[in-house]
């Protein structure tokens with residue numbers, strides 16, 4: 261099982277932990293149940309994908325905050 265970190269905008273894989281599960285990702289990120297449902301996708305194989313934001317998209321966000329203003333972000 262693994263935890264993958266993927267940008268929710270451009271779908272670039274940012275990083276990967278070769279161990280862990282959706283529950284562990286939730287604990288690591290200190291997310292509540294509802295946030296976890298929004299940000300963590302659990303695969304059929306038990307892998308978890310955490311939707312976050314890559315550096316490129318983060319810069320776009322800084323430049324065009326209005327465009328993303330309705331979105332919620334993980335740091």
Ligand SMILES: [Zn+2]
Nearest residue numbers: 267270314317
């Ligand atoms: Zn991105």
